[in-house]
């Protein structure tokens with residue numbers, strides 16, 4: 001379990017992350033959602049140990065202050081995936097295991113399992129430049145999972161993709177993380193990305209977390225007008241997203257349903273949203 005307590009990062013007096021308290025339970029996928037410049041990437045870097053911070057980052061109760069990035073057992077995945085262009089897909093995915101001196105055949109078997117998990121069975125001998133953007137992101141994800149991280153940190157992993165692909169790959173990303181049983185923290189400014197991938201969402205604004213909870217609950221009951229306007233950019237949900245909302249509401253699933261969410265009131269007054 002990841003626990004952040006009163007985590008603060010300041011640059012020359014500018015506070016980018018301001019007293020953040022957050023917990024990510026084992027196996028959960030949390031999205032930190034907020035506008036550009038609110039401090040998301042800085043928060044992620046502080047968790048990874050790449051940015052000096054005040055406050056506490058702990059895993060299973062152990063403070064990580066003295067633990068360097070490469071010993072935290074966390075994996076980082078960025079927007080552009082950052083693959084090695086001159087290495088095949090299989091070599092990209094197996095890179096860390098090979099560095100650790102893994103047996104060739106065992107590494108290959110594990111790589112094949114991971115490629116199957118991300119829906120790229122048989123792609124092992126391809127070079128990254130022959131893949132689509134979505135396929136490259138899947139390879140990057142397989143490579144992150146290959147290190148068997150206890151936490152995977154994702155910085156806008158789907159933002160470089162076009163809208164249609166983003167929604168499809170978002171659902172896949174969620175399935176892959178759940179199947180791998182990985183605990184994950186994703187930061188994004190994109191409501192679609194947060195909704196498609198995460199179980200829980202934390203809204204971030206000017207360095208602070210202003211609301212945190214299960215995704216459907218946060219959408220239905222935004223904490224204030226600003227949160228409602230920000231979330232309002234995403235109003236309708238279809239396919240697997242609709243199925244998740246129906247399940248969360250205890251309603252039977254039906255094919256082809258589109259759910260329209262209208263946050264109502266200021267949240268702090270009425271606290272209710274409408275699902276129709």
Ligand SMILES: Nc1ncnc2c1ncn2[C@@H]1O[C@H](COP(=O)(O)OP(=O)(O)OP(=O)(O)O)[C@@H](O)[C@H]1O
Nearest residue numbers: 011014016034035036037038039040041042043189
């Ligand atoms: N190395 C740095 N030195 C000085 N200021 C920085 C540094 N890194 C980030 N900041 C500032 O901290 C604030 C938060 O930046 P951050 O990159 O964390 O935001 P973000 O929410 O990830 O934005 P985006 O979605 O645009 O990437 C910004 O005001 C930014 O200018």
